[in-house]
Amino acid sequence: MFRFVHGIRSRVGAARLALPLALVAAALPACGGGGEADADVVRIAVCGPMTGSAAAFGEMIKNAAKMKEKEVNAAGGITVAGRKMKVEAVIFDDKGDTTEATNVARKVTSDDSLVLVVGHFNSTCSLAAKEEYNRVGIVEFSPGSTNVDVCRGGPFTFRNLYRDDYQGDQIAAYLHGTLGIRRAAVLFDNDDYGKGLIQSFQARAGELGLDVVATVPYLRERTQDFKPLVQQAKDAGAGAIFVAGLYNEAALIAKAARNDLQMNVPIIGGDGVMSPTFIKNAGKAAEGVMVTTPFLFNTGADSPAATAFLENFNTAYGKDPDTWAALTYDAMGMALEAIERAGVDRAAIRDALATARDEATGYTGVTGVTYFDAEGDCYSKPVYVAVVKNGEFVPAEQQMK
DSSP: OOOOOOOOOOOOOSTTOOOOGGGGOSOOOOOOSOSOOOTTEEEEEEEEOSSSTTHHHHHHHHHHHHHHHHHHHHTTOEEETTEEEEEEEEEEEOTTOHHHHHHHHHHHHTOTTEEEEEOOOSHHHHHHHHHHHHHHTOOEEESSOOOTTSSTTOTTEEESSOOHHHHHHHHHHIIIIISOOOEEEEEEESSHHHHHHHHHHHHHHHHHTOEEEEEEEEOTTTOOOOHHHHHHHHHTTOSEEEEESOHHHHHHHHHIIIIISOOOSOEEEOGGGOSHHHHHHHGGGGTTOEEEESOOSOSSOOOHHHHHHHHHHHHHHSSOOOHHHHHHHHHHHHHHHHHHHHOSOHHHHHHHHHTOOSTTTSEEETTEEEOOOTTSOOOOOOOEEEEEETTEEEEOSSOOO
């Protein structure tokens, strides 16, 4: 099994504080691809699930990208080869679907005015679009895809969060070592994300002596009745349930466990559950559910940049940002910094991003310091644990050891 040593939590400086609140009012309307290039505008494609079952993630991604666009333009734009240029985040909807993601990738690569992609969110979509982006030579910078193969073998593919082999490993260790669980069941979305998580979870569980008593697959957007699936976990004597999927299905699983089957065992979800929509959909059944995440606000050690982003986003959109908003905001910031250094040539932007190889050369943002290995993977972000308390995600009292 692939293993790596995770560094201590990166320090975040105050140098990249967000701009004053007045500059981050309502976001500009979403727009689609195409159109003629403007020599005075740097255009970045922002691709994610703007509609469909993962649209709550897409909304956060779009809002964060547009917020960064508005802030930068209000400050006069970015400087490229001695010239001031405005920034435009061009929104594309992949609907969380692999076919749509491939179509989006073709639209992006055929538009020479687009110099970089922030996206996609779903691992299946990033993997589906990856070949086209790497064939043409434009950076695909994901703020959400965690499947282990997303960056592998793709010189133009990067991400600013951990991989599922690390996340699944840590969830198993947390259940066994921190919570003292000896028997666990896994309900998993039968796609690249869910299967990647369960594989690493099972591998680590086997090393620890954590007995995985049931592995139950389901199909996102197609499975409707989760009671029989959760019943399998109950019948197997599971002392905890791990949900390797997204927030909509996780809400149905929590309701089936808590309301229908009166199971009071711990429930923990992967980062695909980290959305306020999970709490809204699950209602009271969400209370006490734990979720892993690559970033968490209000930990007591928030940087000035994180605090400012939280406040400014809330002012602009009337709601708090989630993990994916923060990662998108940082991806936009890191991309723009690379463009200022390298210009608007797609290959040169890729090379500029690749120079971030350690904490000293990395990008310091809201979510910490981002840098990459030779594959474009990011090893500088830890795993946090959030828990639903009084209808909100808050840091769990016990974090990863």
